[in-house]
Amino acid sequence: AQSVAQPEDQVNVAEGNPLTVKCTYSVSGNPYLFWYVQYPNRGLQFLLKYITGDNLVKGSYGFEAEFNKSQTSFPLKKPSALVSDSALYFCAVRDSSGTYKYIFGTGTRLKVLA
Amino acid sequence: GAGVSQSPSNKVTEKGKDVELRCDPISGHTALYWYRQRLGQGLEFLIYFQGNSAPDKSGLPSDRFSAERTGESVSTLTIQRTQQEDSAVYLCASSFPTSGGAGAETQYFGPGTRLLVL
Numbered sequence: 295a296q297s298v299a300q301p302e303d304q305v306n307v308a309e310g311n312p313l314t315v316k317c318t319y320s321v322s323g324n325p326y327l328f329w330y331v332q333y334p335n336r337g338l339q340f341l342l343k344y345i346t347g348d349n350l351v352k353g354s355y356g357f358e359a360e361f362n363k364s365q366t367s368f369p370l371k372k373p374s375a376l377v378s379d380s381a382l383y384f385c386a387v388r389d390s391s392g393t394y395k396y397i398f399g400t401g402t403r404l405k406v407l408a
Numbered sequence: 409g410a411g412v413s414q415s416p417s418n419k420v421t422e423k424g425k426d427v428e429l430r431c432d433p434i435s436g437h438t439a440l441y442w443y444r445q446r447l448g449q450g451l452e453f454l455i456y457f458q459g460n461s462a463p464d465k466s467g468l469p470s471d472r473f474s475a476e477r478t479g480e481s482v483s484t485l486t487i488q489r490t491q492q493e494d495s496a497v498y499l500c501a502s503s504f505p506t507s508g509g510a511g512a513e514t515q516y517f518g519p520g521t522r523l524l525v526l
Binding site for chain 1: 449
């Protein structure tokens with residue numbers, strides 16, 4: 295069965311410091327991996343995705359994520375955090391072998407401190 | 409262009425009443441998803457529509473939940489005889505096929521309908 299784990303409920307980081315939000319997954323086939331962000335009182339917005347090819351994926355707002363097949367991980371990263379990055383981040387996976395279901399993680403709240 | 413819209417934005421109802429939630433996807437998007445997001449939790453898949461194919465209803469939690477979609481347009485999610493545990497934000501998303509193949513497309517989410525069952 296597909297699953298996604300975001301082990302951190304909250305991540306605090308100082309503005310200007312690098313940030314990492316963890317995500318691990320489990321699928322039977324090859325994974326399609328996604329990161330979405332949810333700002334307060336707004337819908338989920340797409341950040342980036344890994345489908346195939348280069349393991350390092352760059353997305354919106356300076357975010358990037360690196361697919362690591364051996365560790366079944368897809369951590370979200372940004373070299374220098376901004377206060378405006380404070381939001382709820384969701385990792386999602388879909389098995390490429392046929393199912394159309396996304397499985398979302400429980401979310402990680404990122405708080406960037408000025 | 410217009411994004412995914414949902415109505416109502418908020419709904420308060422009494423236990424036992426039926427509610428109907430609406431989703432207007434982005435024009436041209438053939439796929440439409442419904443999710444439930446309980447407070448402090450992740451998104452729970454409910455149902456998936458793709459064009460004129462039979463929908464994937466495997467995520468619907470009980471027979472009180474149903475959803476319809478006419479062609480590639482509006483979808484409605486109906487909850488009958490609402491219970492307090494149905495209180496949640498109901499999110500709709502739509503997408504269109506990409507060159508990455510089935511399953512690789514990006515979902516575009518609506519703002520959600522916040523349902524409170526008293």
